[in-house]
Amino acid sequence: xxxxxxxxxxxxxxxxxxxxxxxxxxxxxxxxxxxxxxxxxxxxxxxxxxxxxxxxxxxxxxxxxxxxxxxxxxxxxxxxxxxxxxxxxxxxxxxxxxxxxxxxxxxxxxxxxx
Amino acid sequence: xxxxxxxxxxxxxxxxxxxxxxxxxxxxxxxxxxxxxxxxxxxxxxxxxxxxxxxxxxxxxxxxxxxxxxxxxxxxxxxxxxxxxxxxxxxxxxxxxxxxxxxxxxxxxx
Numbered sequence: 409x410x411x412x413x414x415x416x417x418x419x420x421x422x423x424x425x426x427x428x429x430x431x432x433x434x435x436x437x438x439x440x441x442x443x444x445x446x447x448x449x450x451x452x453x454x455x456x457x458x459x460x461x462x463x464x465x466x467x468x469x470x471x472x473x474x475x476x477x478x479x480x481x482x483x484x485x486x487x488x489x490x491x492x493x494x495x496x497x498x499x500x501x502x503x504x505x506x507x508x509x510x511x512x513x514x515x516x517x518x519x520x521x522x
Numbered sequence: 523x524x525x526x527x528x529x530x531x532x533x534x535x536x537x538x539x540x541x542x543x544x545x546x547x548x549x550x551x552x553x554x555x556x557x558x559x560x561x562x563x564x565x566x567x568x569x570x571x572x573x574x575x576x577x578x579x580x581x582x583x584x585x586x587x588x589x590x591x592x593x594x595x596x597x598x599x600x601x602x603x604x605x606x607x608x609x610x611x612x613x614x615x616x617x618x619x620x621x622x623x624x625x626x627x628x629x630x631x632x
Contacts (some may be wrong), residue, residue, distance in 0.1 A: 410591075441620070450624050456619055458618070464619050466619070500566075513558070513565040516564070
């Protein structure tokens with residue numbers, strides 16, 4: 409059974425550019441969420457999607473956006489990149505919502521902004 | 523404010539010793555509590571999920587307990603091995619998101 413797949417694994421971008429990261433959940437999982445991990449702030453929640461609907465959003469500027477497609481694959485976009493956006497971006501998927509919702513994470517996309 | 527705290531931040535033990543990792547949270551309104559392992563530069567691996575209606579879960583050498591009334595969860599790793607060296611994170615679930623602690627970095631010395 410394939411796990412959560414994130415592409416690309418590594419990215420180097422220049423300040424001011426935009427970037428799109430992709431996440432393919434485990435087959436059958438309809439909930440996809442995104443997290444940013446940095447050494448200073450730890451793991452912070454970005455947003456969560458279920459059946460193409462965003463149900464919750466973290467405290468990030470509007471430059472961070474996401475979407476989910478009908479096949480549950482998700483993308484997140486960061487526009488006008490800043491140096492502080494350098495981080496490991498992690499995607500998680502889960503089969504159900506509520507207390508049985510075990511989250512499974514991908515290997516992440518390492519974004520470096522120069 | 524929902525907060526998750528993990529103590530200690532780092533732990534070094536000799537091989538064979540039992541590990542006890544602590545996680546506390548400020549809001550008892552949780553769906554579940556999940557423990558993860560993270561190796562350097564990698565994603566998170568789910569270790570155990572404790573539903574809010576449960577008090578503990580076990581998998582092999584791992585046992586996790588949950589006490590909602592006191593807002594605490596503990597992960598026990600029996601007979602530690604060098605391969606257990608990693609960062610361990612706990613996360614509480616509610617409002618369709620996980621709130622993470624900062625993690626405990628464990629080093630098991632051979």
